[in-house]
Amino acid sequence: MPSSSKKIPRQLHPSFRKTRDQLIIMLPVCGMAFYLYGLRPLIMIAMAAVLALLCDLMVAGMRGRQMDFSDLSSLSFALIFTLMLPASCSYGVLIFGVLMTVLVGKHAFGGWGVSPFHPSAYGFAATVICFSDQVFRYPRPFSDLPLGYAPEVDLFDGPAATLKLGGRPDIDLGSLVFGDFNGPMGATFCLILVASLVFMVAHGEITWQVPVSFLGVSALWAFIFPRIQSGRLESVAYELMAGTMLFAAVFIAAEPSTSPSTPRAKLVYGALLGIASMLFSHYGVFQQGVCFAVLLISPLSSWLSRKLPVRQERVSDGGEVS
Numbered sequence: 001m002p003s004s005s006k007k008i009p010r011q012l013h014p015s016f017r018k019t020r021d022q023l024i025i026m027l028p029v030c031g032m033a034f035y036l037y038g039l040r041p042l043i044m045i046a047m048a049a050v051l052a053l054l055c056d057l058m059v060a061g062m063r064g065r066q067m068d069f070s071d072l073s074s075l076s077f078a079l080i081f082t083l084m085l086p087a088s089c090s091y092g093v094l095i096f097g098v099l100m101t102v103l104v105g106k107h108a109f110g111g112w113g114v115s116p117f118h119p120s121a122y123g124f125a126a127t128v129i130c131f132s133d134q135v136f137r138y139p140r141p142f143s144d145l146p147l148g149y150a151p152e153v154d155l156f157d158g159p160a161a162t163l164k165l166g167g168r169p170d171i172d173l174g175s176l177v178f179g180d181f182n183g184p185m186g187a188t189f190c191l192i193l194v195a196s197l198v199f200m201v202a203h204g205e206i207t208w209q210v211p212v213s214f215l216g217v218s219a220l221w222a223f224i225f226p227r228i229q230s231g232r233l234e235s236v237a238y239e240l241m242a243g244t245m246l247f248a249a250v251f252i253a254a255e256p257s258t259s260p261s262t263p264r265a266k267l268v269y270g271a272l273l274g275i276a277s278m279l280f281s282h283y284g285v286f287q288q289g290v291c292f293a294v295l296l297i298s299p300l301s302s303w304l305s306r307k308l309p310v311r312q313e314r315v316s317d318g319g320e321v322s
Contacts, residue, residue, distance in 0.1 A: 012070040015112045018256065019072035021205050025196045026079055026251075032192060033185040036141040037087035041185050043147060044082055047091065048098050052078035055102040073112040074102045080120040080251045083186025084244050084291075085127075086138040090150035093134050097127040113257040117298035121252055121291040128286055136161065136287055138182035158183045159242035160287040168228045169238055176241050187247035197250045206254035209263055213270030214253050214277075215240060221278040245277065248290040258298050265304035272297045 033041035052074040060067040081101045082094065101123025109115040115122075128135050137155035145151050159169030159181060171181045179188035187193075201208045219236045226235035240246055253259070253273055260269050273290075276297050280289020 013068050013072075013112075015073040015257070016070045018205050019076040021200070021203065022076050022251070023072065023079065025199060026076075026083070026186075028192050029083060029186045029189060029196070030079075032179065032189045033083070033087065036179070037139065037143065037145055037185055040145045040147055040151070041087050044085070044087070044089070044091070044094055044185075045079060047094060048078040048082040049075055051095060051098045052102050055099065055107070059103070059107045071112060074106060077101050077106060077119045077123070081123045081127075084120075084124050084184045084247065085135060086155075086183075087145055087185040088137070088139045088143075088151055088153055088155060089134050092149070093127060093131045096130070097123045100126040115258065117295050118252045118255050118258050121248075121294035121298075124291045125295055128288075128291070132286060138184070140182060141180050156182045158287075159238060160281075163227050163238055163242065164281070164287040166227060168230050168234075169242060171238075171242075173237065176237060181242075183242070184244055184247070187244045188241075190241045190246055193246050193250050200250065200254075206256065207263070207266060209266035210254040210259050210270040210273075211249040213267045214274045215246070215249050217271045217274030218245060218278055221274065225278075225282070227282070239278075239281075243281075243288040243290070245288075245290050248277075248294070252291070252294060258294075258301060260301045260305040260308075262305050262308055262310050264308040264310075265301070268308060269297065269301055269304055272300070 030041070030045055033045075056071070056074050057067055078098045078101055081097050085094065085097070101119045104126075105117075105119025105122035106112065106115055124135075136158065138158050139145060139153050139155060143153055145153055159171055159176075160183075162169045169181075175181050177190050179190065179192075181188060197211055200206045201211075219240060222236045222239035223232045226232050228235050228238065253270065254266075260266050273293050276293035277290040280292045281287070284292065286292070
């Protein structure tokens with residue numbers, strides 16, 4: 001009788017489930033970018049996705065390995081980076097940033113789960129250093145953006161630049177909440193970002209400790225040391241929602257592969273990220289410092305996990321937990 005052999009199902013990459021869900025969660029953010037700025041954000045997102053795939057193919061060929069198409073992490077990292085850019089950013093700057101994100105931020109350190117910091121934070125920080133004039137200048141929402149290489153359109157400073165200069169951004173709270181102001185094409189939709197955070201925590205994609213402690217400490221800093229004199233609570237709202245801080249709390253800070261593994265370590269890690277982000281924003285060269293804070297604090301995640309392990313409950317001889 002002919003022998004029957006069972007086919008062993010191919011295992012999916014460890015990052016598949018998380019990155020798949022993360023990409024699905026990013027769809028409303030991409031939709032809002034299309035709503036505010038037209039087709040150009042979608043072209044930028046498509047370019048970033050194709051370039052991320054080509055980078056993975058090239059690295060797999062250089063290492064003599066078969067391409068694992070279930071590893072969606074490069075696609076996720078590239079899209080996170082792209083959504084922090086203005087919709088008017090030139091395609092050349094986009095290509096540079098995606099290459100820095102995927103080739104250097106991810107693959108140069110060995111791939112997913114090995115990099116000491118989030119690749120998107122690395123790619124964004126490198127792009128800011130080289131092209132800050134393009135990264136921190138934004139078109140008005142509902143501007144008619146041409147699809148060319150670098151559109152000729154009026155650009156304006158965002159509210160983070162006004163805060164940096166000690167001024168009060170001319171944006172009402174409603175516009176701040178609904179994303180109707182000059183800013184990164186995917187990081188101004190606060191309601192969608194908060195809903196995304198709740199969804200990811202509820203479905204176990206990330207844990208609550210890092211984003212809650214990160215945003216909580218940042219808010220406390222903004223309340224104690226306000227950069228505007230019109231009110232402490234108003235200062236908190238502008239600090240958390242006027243730049244990339246809320247976006248980073250959802251998609252970057254709590255990345256499981258770069259954050260600590262124990263609850264207490266995550267709380268401390270998020271608090272350190274909040275302090276570092278506010279220090280960079282207040283005293284650094286650039287108006288937004290959260291990605292630089294990630295590069296500074298992320299290498300401490302393993303050390304924090306060792307120093308703050310999970311507490312073990314001790315059982316006494318009488319069988320009672322102590």
